[in-house]
Amino acid sequence: MAEKKVCEDLVKERKKCTFNVEELTRLIDGGEDKTMERREVEDMVINAGGLSTKDEVPEEYLSHKERYENAIRKASRLFEVFREYAKTHDTTDAFSPTNKYRVSFGVVKDISPFMLHMGMFVPTLMNQSDPDQVAEWLPKALSMQYIGTYAQTELGHGTFLRGLETTATYDPSTEEFVLNSPTLTSYKWWPGGLAHTANHCVVVAQLYTKGVCHGVHPFLVQIRDLETHMPLEGIKVGEIGPKLGFQTANNGFLGFNHYRIPRRSMLMKNAQVLKDGTYIKSKNDKLTYGTMVFVRVLIVTDLAYELSRAGTIAVRYSAVRHQSQPKPNEPEPQILDYVTQQHKLFIGVATSHAFRVTGNWLWNSYSKVIKDVSKGNMDQLPELHALACCLKAVCSRDAAARVEEFRLACGGHGYMASSNLPIINGIVTATITYEGEFTVLMLQTARFLVKAWKEATTGKVKTPTVSYLVEFFKNDRVIWENTPSTMIKGFQAIAAGKIRTAYETLEKHVKSGMDYEDAWNSASVQLVNASEAHCRAILTEISWKEMVRLSTTVSPSLAQVLLQLAELYLIYWTLEKRGDHLMYSTITRDDIQKLQTRYEELLALIRPNAIGLVDAFDVRDEILNSTLGAYDGRVYERLMEEALKSPLNAEPVNQSFHKYLKPLMLKAKL
Ligand SMILES: CCCCCCCCCCCCC/C=C/C(=O)SCCNC(=O)CCNC(=O)[C@H](O)C(C)(C)COP(=O)(O)OP(=O)(O)OC[C@H]1O[C@@H](n2cnc3c(N)ncnc32)[C@H](O)[C@@H]1OP(=O)(O)O
Numbered sequence: 001m002a003e004k005k006v007c008e009d010l011v012k013e014r015k016k017c018t019f020n021v022e023e024l025t026r027l028i029d030g031g032e033d034k035t036m037e038r039r040e041v042e043d044m045v046i047n048a049g050g051l052s053t054k055d056e057v058p059e060e061y062l063s064h065k066e067r068y069e070n071a072i073r074k075a076s077r078l079f080e081v082f083r084e085y086a087k088t089h090d091t092t093d094a095f096s097p098t099n100k101y102r103v104s105f106g107v108v109k110d111i112s113p114f115m116l117h118m119g120m121f122v123p124t125l126m127n128q129s130d131p132d133q134v135a136e137w138l139p140k141a142l143s144m145q146y147i148g149t150y151a152q153t154e155l156g157h158g159t160f161l162r163g164l165e166t167t168a169t170y171d172p173s174t175e176e177f178v179l180n181s182p183t184l185t186s187y188k189w190w191p192g193g194l195a196h197t198a199n200h201c202v203v204v205a206q207l208y209t210k211g212v213c214h215g216v217h218p219f220l221v222q223i224r225d226l227e228t229h230m231p232l233e234g235i236k237v238g239e240i241g242p243k244l245g246f247q248t249a250n251n252g253f254l255g256f257n258h259y260r261i262p263r264r265s266m267l268m269k270n271a272q273v274l275k276d277g278t279y280i281k282s283k284n285d286k287l288t289y290g291t292m293v294f295v296r297v298l299i300v301t302d303l304a305y306e307l308s309r310a311g312t313i314a315v316r317y318s319a320v321r322h323q324s325q326p327k328p329n330e331p332e333p334q335i336l337d338y339v340t341q342q343h344k345l346f347i348g349v350a351t352s353h354a355f356r357v358t359g360n361w362l363w364n365s366y367s368k369v370i371k372d373v374s375k376g377n378m379d380q381l382p383e384l385h386a387l388a389c390c391l392k393a394v395c396s397r398d399a400a401a402r403v404e405e406f407r408l409a410c411g412g413h414g415y416m417a418s419s420n421l422p423i424i425n426g427i428v429t430a431t432i433t434y435e436g437e438f439t440v441l442m443l444q445t446a447r448f449l450v451k452a453w454k455e456a457t458t459g460k461v462k463t464p465t466v467s468y469l470v471e472f473f474k475n476d477r478v479i480w481e482n483t484p485s486t487m488i489k490g491f492q493a494i495a496a497g498k499i500r501t502a503y504e505t506l507e508k509h510v511k512s513g514m515d516y517e518d519a520w521n522s523a524s525v526q527l528v529n530a531s532e533a534h535c536r537a538i539l540t541e542i543s544w545k546e547m548v549r550l551s552t553t554v555s556p557s558l559a560q561v562l563l564q565l566a567e568l569y570l571i572y573w574t575l576e577k578r579g580d581h582l583m584y585s586t587i588t589r590d591d592i593q594k595l596q597t598r599y600e601e602l603l604a605l606i607r608p609n610a611i612g613l614v615d616a617f618d619v620r621d622e623i624l625n626s627t628l629g630a631y632d633g634r635v636y637e638r639l640m641e642e643a644l645k646s647p648l649n650a651e652p653v654n655q656s657f658h659k660y661l662k663p664l665m666l667k668a669k670l
């Protein structure tokens with residue numbers, strides 16, 4: 001088939017670009033070799049038989065059941081393709097931030113029913129099992145003999161893990177654990193793939209041995225027969241029903257009726273139960289929460305990727321769409337030329353870069369701390385936990401806001417399923433809740449910040465990410481200059497100021513006679529604000545420093561664009577938080593006006609590179625799945641092509657006319 005022509009607007013836009021798009025793509029991927037590898041994987045998947053979505057009825061027209069079956073068919077075929085690839089390539093990078101395997105969105109548009117298998121089940125087996133268990137289970141999990149999920153949340157409790165009700169009671173006479181769901185609220189609820197996909201799961205349950213409860217621990221549990229896939233006796237399993245998004249994730253419920261599993265089913269890297277029921281404690285009981293920290297860390301770069309998908313759609317569409325006529329007798333401009341539109345779009349693109357570089361930095365910190373933990377050194381664990389919590393929480397909330405803004409920037413067409421923005425929206429919004437709900441994680445970081453504040457009052461802090469607190473003691477009002485380093489210092493002063501205020505409020509409540517827990521609750525709005533401010537200080541500092549560092553590794557034309565994006569991100573947030581800056585620095589109304597002017601200059605400087613910037617994300621059309629965002633910009637043709645796929649368009653008159661409309665019309669005549 002002849003290549004379809006690229007829309008003239010995009011041809012012109014691509015000519016305007018001042019930097020080498022391929023150079024930026026390689027930087028985003030982490031190097032030329034990584035870009036080549038990713039493209040190789042994408043070609044392999046896109047060209048593999050049985051995976052193309054091109055000629056299919058769009059999945060939104062399928063029934064709930066058909067949609068799941070379609071997702072399983074594709075996810076299974078995709079796995080076969082990856083299995084073939086793994087025979088000749090190292091695929092361990094699947095458990096680190098990489099765009100190499102995101103081609104799966106080109107196969108299963110929404111969330112794959114296998115997501116929890118690779119995202120949490122396998123990592124938990126790898127990181128929480130002892131060496132013998134890893135040797136026995138991992139090959140089976142990696143080969144999909146064991147298809148698994150991570151079953152922690154229950155109907156009654158998701159946040160409060162110590163409140164989980166599922167019990168695992170050790171019976172030394174048979175050397176087994178007895179799993180039981182004593183109440184309706186103890187039923188597992190939510191795990192992805194649990195409903196009809198998984199035959200195994202990691203179950204988090206309260207461990208009882210010798211009549212003593214030792215808190216929550218992970219167990220590997222078979223729930224379905226490997227031949228027939230029937231639920232095993234003592235297991236009640238099913239699907240929880242339709243949701244806002246995640247339609248193909250196959251989220252399920254699970255209950256146990258005195259269900260027996262062997263002693264060695266408990267994941268025993270950290271804590272153990274011996275044959276006689278003796279309990280050996282973990283060096284740190286929070287190690288059981290390790291998979292959640294791992295996923296929270298990964299979510300930051302995942303969000304950067306989702307922003308790059310949504311941004312590609314909205315920016316390309318904005319270059320193709322013409323609307324209104326500000327100047328009489330002149331053609332309607334591209335909506336991308338409206339400065340308000342640039343304001344909606346460019347901060348989203350800049351945020352994708354800010355999250356990617358910060359997410360990579362967080363991943364490197366995580367890897368270092370986990371290495372230390374494996375040697376028995378837990379010193380950095382609280383700081384890592386505090387960082388992972390607030391970054392996951394704030395980045396997911398910001399990303400959801402940015403995706404919504406991208407959708408709004410596409411007007412009515414952004415509301416179409418075929419734009420793919422609704423599905424991306426559903427995926428991103430979910431991250432605010434799962435893997436630790438927003439407020440709950442912010443309050444975890446606040447616990448750390450309150451301790452750090454107390455420490456800082458002695459003139460020293462042990463952890464580098466809060467060293468700015470000491471600076472605040474010397475000078476609690478930043479002397480303002482409109483420079484990046486002052487803006488960063490400003491965010492640190494805001495964070496320190498808000499931590500101090502929240503701390504003082506907490507103390508005041510305690511001194512007034514409140515229990516610490518009640519005082520904490522009373523101060524919690526301020527504590528969440530303090531966590532947010534701390535996170536903004538981290539995001540602005542790390543993203544700026546990382547972008548500056550990267551700019552020294554590329555050509556001058558690209559370096560200029562990277563610095564513009566980094567500065568845009570800093571100024572955007574300085575303006576957003578101008579009230580806070582007024583409280584904690586000497587910033588003036590004049591400084592703010594100058595920053596506003598600079599912000600608008602940056603929008604104008606970025607404008608010619610808008611299409612180049614999203615092209616550099618290099619999200620293939622097959623992965624973008626969007627009528628509005630394809631590389632060729634054939635927006636209207638695609639919208640019509642997709643509309644014509646509606647089953648309602650298969651016949652000129654729908655039968656409901658004869659059944660309902662006609663009788664209604666006839667009655668009107670009487
Ligand atoms: C955009 C696309 C994204 C794709 C991403 C790809 C990734 C792969 C796929 C992922 C798929 C995800 C699908 C969803 C899965 C899930 O949601 S699984 C379930 C997740 N559930 C949660 O996150 C539950 C949240 N709750 C908790 O973590 C805990 O209950 C709690 C809130 C932390 C409280 O725990 P508790 O035991 O009650 O502790 P506290 O008393 O509050 O604190 C005690 C001290 O322990 C410290 N601490 C707590 N957690 C940790 C930890 N993980 N590590 C280290 N330390 C920890 C805490 O700070 C306290 O310290 P002190 O202040 O010093 O006392």
Ligand SMILES: Cc1cc2nc3c(=O)[nH]c(=O)nc-3n(C[C@H](O)[C@H](O)[C@H](O)COP(=O)(O)OP(=O)(O)OC[C@H]3O[C@@H](n4cnc5c(N)ncnc54)[C@H](O)[C@@H]3O)c2cc1C
Pocket residue numbers: 116150151152153156157158159160189190191192246251430433434435436437438439440443
């Ligand atoms: C799409 C999706 C996929 C999921 N996948 C899985 C999975 O695969 N496996 C799994 O085990 N779980 C999964 N979950 C469950 C998820 O981890 C939980 O829903 C999440 O941790 C939030 O817990 P919750 O539902 O109990 O919310 P709740 O804790 O009940 O939250 C309700 C409200 O109460 C507030 N609140 C609760 N506690 C406090 C507190 N201490 N202080 C202040 N406010 C508080 C919250 O801020 C929130 O506003 C998934 C959830 C979703 C949405």
